[in-house]
Amino acid sequence: MKRISWVLLALVSSLAFADGHTALDWDGALNGEHRSESNRARDQYRHPRETLEFFGLSAEMTVLEVSPGGGWYTEVLAPLLKDHGKLVAGHGSSNGSAYGRRSLGGFLQKLGRANDVYSEVDVRVMLPPGMPVDMEAGSVDMALVFRNVHSWLRAGTAEASLADIYRALRSGGTLGIVQHRGTDGIDVGQMKRTAYVPESKVIEMAEAAGFILDGKSEINANAKDTKDYAGGVWTLPPSFGAGDENRAKYAAIGESDRMTLRFKKP
Secondary structure, eight states: OHHHHHHHHHHHHHHHHTTSSOOOOHHHHHHSTTSOHHHHHTHHHHOHHHHHHHHTOOTTOEEEEEOOTTTTTHHHHHHHHTTTSEEEEEEOOTTSOHHHHHHHHHHHHHHHHTHHHHTTOEEEEEETTTEETTOOTTOEEEEEEESOHHHHHHHTOHHHHHHHHHHHEEEEEEEEEEEEEEOTTOOHHHHHHHOOEEHHHHHHHHHHTTOEEEEEEOTTOOTTOOOOOTTGGGGSTTTOTTTTTTHHHHHHHOSOOEEEEEEEOO
């Protein structure tokens, strides 16, 4: 019996550490009580596990989540990194705009409601354009940008934001971008208005900042998204910006078509 126990222990250890990393507790992160039913329902569109695995997340990493907003991805990242890694949330300033204050306040309240899960999240003010205060250059293993590129374009900070992220990452570090994918040929004005940005535009900007494209994934693609809505991406769920008008139609389309891109810092 004792020999069998040791064999089982060795097997479990080999599975958990076969790649040199601690096994990630995906079940706890995705299905824990800290996640609301409405947020879990969006997993079918946002594919958090598949997306983070594609980016190469491991439990020991220092990860910078850029502009986490309400913290949808923070819910998943925080428990995965709590014990062995570090999650830095680069949020807005409490002295910013009314929207920024509401967003930051809601984010902090979220963390406080489940402090056992979020106690190790390092929340830092992210001064425009994209570098959290006191973030040491080369101190980050992975930077994650979830649907923020159109906001950079609106603010005119895309180039500077990517430069800041590049500086924060260590050599060999990963930049992961998920963004609403627009049709090639649309102008910047359309990108700003609709939040759809061509994949070629995102790659061009990232490469201009010094990043090397390391991989693409269709994990978050949606071929049913026609991308021709007067109200832009916010017409689709979860926003349903058009209200009850054609709600069933947009619900059947689902969330936006999104590119999923992995870059490396040389």
